[in-house]
Amino acid sequence: MSDKYVSLSNLTLSYGKTVAVPNLNLDVVEGELIALLGPSGCGKTTTMRAIAGLLQPTSGSIAIDGRDVTRVAANKRGIGLVFQSYALFPHLSAFENVAFGLRLQKMSDAEVRKRTDAGIATVGLTGFEKRKPAEMSGGQQQRLALARSLVMEPKVLLLDEPLSNLDARLRLEMRTELQRVQKATGVTMVFVTHDQSEALALADRIVLMKDGKIEQLGTPHELYAKPATAFAAEFMGFENIFRVEGGNLVSDSGQLPLGFNAVSPMLAWRPSGVQVGRGPFSGTVSASSFAGGHREYVIDTPLGEIKADASIETPEVPIGDTIAFDLPEAAARPLSV
Amino acid sequence: MKDLTSWAIISITLTFLIGPFIIIIFAGASAGEALAFPPDGLSLKWYLKVFTIESFRQSFILSMGLAIFGTLAALLLGVPAAYALNRYDLPGAETIRTIVASPIIVPGIIVGLALLRYLVIPTGFTVTLALFLAHTALVLPYAVRVVSSSLNNLRSDMEEAAVLLGCTRLQAFTKVVLPNIQGGVLAAFILGFVTSFNQVPVSLFLSGPGVKTLPIDMLAYMEITYDPSVAALSALLAFMSLAIVFVAERLLGFSRYV
Numbered sequence: 001m002s003d004k005y006v007s008l009s010n011l012t013l014s015y016g017k018t019v020a021v022p023n024l025n026l027d028v029v030e031g032e033l034i035a036l037l038g039p040s041g042c043g044k045t046t047t048m049r050a051i052a053g054l055l056q057p058t059s060g061s062i063a064i065d066g067r068d069v070t071r072v073a074a075n076k077r078g079i080g081l082v083f084q085s086y087a088l089f090p091h092l093s094a095f096e097n098v099a100f101g102l103r104l105q106k107m108s109d110a111e112v113r114k115r116t117d118a119g120i121a122t123v124g125l126t127g128f129e130k131r132k133p134a135e136m137s138g139g140q141q142q143r144l145a146l147a148r149s150l151v152m153e154p155k156v157l158l159l160d161e162p163l164s165n166l167d168a169r170l171r172l173e174m175r176t177e178l179q180r181v182q183k184a185t186g187v188t189m190v191f192v193t194h195d196q197s198e199a200l201a202l203a204d205r206i207v208l209m210k211d212g213k214i215e216q217l218g219t220p221h222e223l224y225a226k227p228a229t230a231f232a233a234e235f236m237g238f239e240n241i242f243r244v245e246g247g248n249l250v251s252d253s254g255q256l257p258l259g260f261n262a263v264s265p266m267l268a269w270r271p272s273g274v275q276v277g278r279g280p281f282s283g284t285v286s287a288s289s290f291a292g293g294h295r296e297y298v299i300d301t302p303l304g305e306i307k308a309d310a311s312i313e314t315p316e317v318p319i320g321d322t323i324a325f326d327l328p329e330a331a332a333r334p335l336s337v
Numbered sequence: 338m339k340d341l342t343s344w345a346i347i348s349i350t351l352t353f354l355i356g357p358f359i360i361i362i363f364a365g366a367s368a369g370e371a372l373a374f375p376p377d378g379l380s381l382k383w384y385l386k387v388f389t390i391e392s393f394r395q396s397f398i399l400s401m402g403l404a405i406f407g408t409l410a411a412l413l414l415g416v417p418a419a420y421a422l423n424r425y426d427l428p429g430a431e432t433i434r435t436i437v438a439s440p441i442i443v444p445g446i447i448v449g450l451a452l453l454r455y456l457v458i459p460t461g462f463t464v465t466l467a468l469f470l471a472h473t474a475l476v477l478p479y480a481v482r483v484v485s486s487s488l489n490n491l492r493s494d495m496e497e498a499a500v501l502l503g504c505t506r507l508q509a510f511t512k513v514v515l516p517n518i519q520g521g522v523l524a525a526f527i528l529g530f531v532t533s534f535n536q537v538p539v540s541l542f543l544s545g546p547g548v549k550t551l552p553i554d555m556l557a558y559m560e561i562t563y564d565p566s567v568a569a570l571s572a573l574l575a576f577m578s579l580a581i582v583f584v585a586e587r588l589l590g591f592s593r594y595v
């Protein structure tokens with residue numbers, strides 16, 4: 001097992017004069033499932049395209065399994081990519097789609113057939129060999145795209161927003177499928193997503209990116225529980241983020257006294273961390289909605305809007321009424337800017 | 338009332354579109370000696386006579402050759418051009434598109450005169466070669482236009498997928514792009530063929546002694562002989578075009594591309 005199976009060093013990527021990713025350093029461990037997470041324009045897709053060889057870096061280097069591949073053409077890198085649109089070949093049958101890459105190699109027909117059949121079986125599409133991609137469902141098309149990449153036995157498998165085009169049920173199915181395939185083949189997977197729940201559920205490690213730089217890198221648990229910056233906290237569902245100035249919580253709309261000592265420049269609370277119904281502060285309920293296990297309030301306060309989740313055991317406070325709340329120390333997450 | 342108006346409009350339109358065609362068919366089927374409508378009795382003699390006129394046979398072969406090979410040459414240039422314009426962010430791509438489309442916009446008389454004055458006279462090209470070059474240039478805009486529209490419908494990530502599976506760029510083009518735009522290429526061929534075959538103004542300038550395309554030959558024939566054979570030939574050619582378009586529509590849904 002190599003800790004630097006895919007190694008990006010001082011990688012700078014640009015489109016014309018626009019620098020999308022300045023000086024990125026990242027090591028991917030062999031056999032792990034790593035997520036590049038961030039909003040659109042953060043450089044995650046650009047980074048993935050550079051690893052695949054579809055985009056030539058402006059400077060820096062990319063090494064895979066100890067070999068510098070920066071100048072190696074995309075068709076010689078041995079990397080698989082499952083496109084967001086799947087990019088299946090519409091004129092070919094499912095079988096020929098999967099066999100496409102194998103047929104380009106010097107391989108006997110029998111061998112091609114054997115490996116294609118095995119690849120199709122891996123993703124559970126046996127019996128669909130003769131269908132054209134257009135005759136398959138979205139979920140089947142994606143599994144076909146996955147099989148087409150997997151039969152090539154790639155060193156690294158890249159996936160672009162693998163779950164985004166699927167409905168909720170298929171999403172869960174595909175998630176399990178990807179984890180199973182990864183366990184079975186041991187292939188190193190890098191996937192790109194803008195959806196933190198996707199990243200949290202699938203990845204061994206998450207690379208949170210912003211403006212082409214790594215904002216935070218860690219396990220899903222680390223990122224979820226301990227976001228380091230306001231950007232990371234916001235991405236991980238901390239909806240109430242305030243500055244700390246001279247013993248007060250401060251926002252653009254006003255301030256409230258902080259009931260405890262804080263050394264960090266910012267503090268953040270999840271809606272579930274805000275205490276509702278009692279506490280030293282009060283505000284007006286401006287919105288309220290039932291969310292199954294809890295009730296979601298939006299409270300107008302001197303700090304602006306605060307999002308708070310209340311137990312459904314407590315009686316509902318109608319919109320327009322005053323509600324007491326607290327921002328407790330125990331649920332506060334300290335942030336560095 | 339509204340129904341009546343729209344029926345009236347449709348009838349008038351169809352009359353103007355199909356009417357001349359019907360007149361030609363009957364004028365050619367005349368039993369008389371002069372081109373007239375209504376004809377003096379009906380017979381197929383002029384339809385049969387068309388095949389015996391030697392100059393028509395020669396010019397038909399020339400027109401066929403020009404239409405087939407001119408269009409093939411235009412596709413040979415046009416497919417890569419359309420691909421480059423579509424896939425690469427070329428400097429001045431818009432200008433190139435406009436220049437490529439210009440033979441459609443500029444009147445054929447001017448194109449013909451310009452080619453004669455600045456290509457044929459200074460270079461001394463043979464009439465056949467000049468006609469071939471002119472027809473290639475005339476068909477090229479259609480080739481680029483039609484192939485472009487089918488390339489637009491083809492996502493570029495398919496080629497990237499092919500490359501990542503081991504294809505060179507050229508293999509990705511032949512194995513993935515071409516099979517998926519073949520309908521568009523065929524449509525461009527048919528459109529180019531018909532355009533070239535029916536071309537008059539440019540060919541008028543470039544035709545030389547003994548080398549005439551069929552439409553020019555028909556014009557020349559009519560100046561001397563005013564018999565119904567030209568009408569018969571016109572009807573036959575119209576049927577040929579109709580058959581081509583009909584087969585194309587059946588085979589590949591031609592109307593999607595034009």
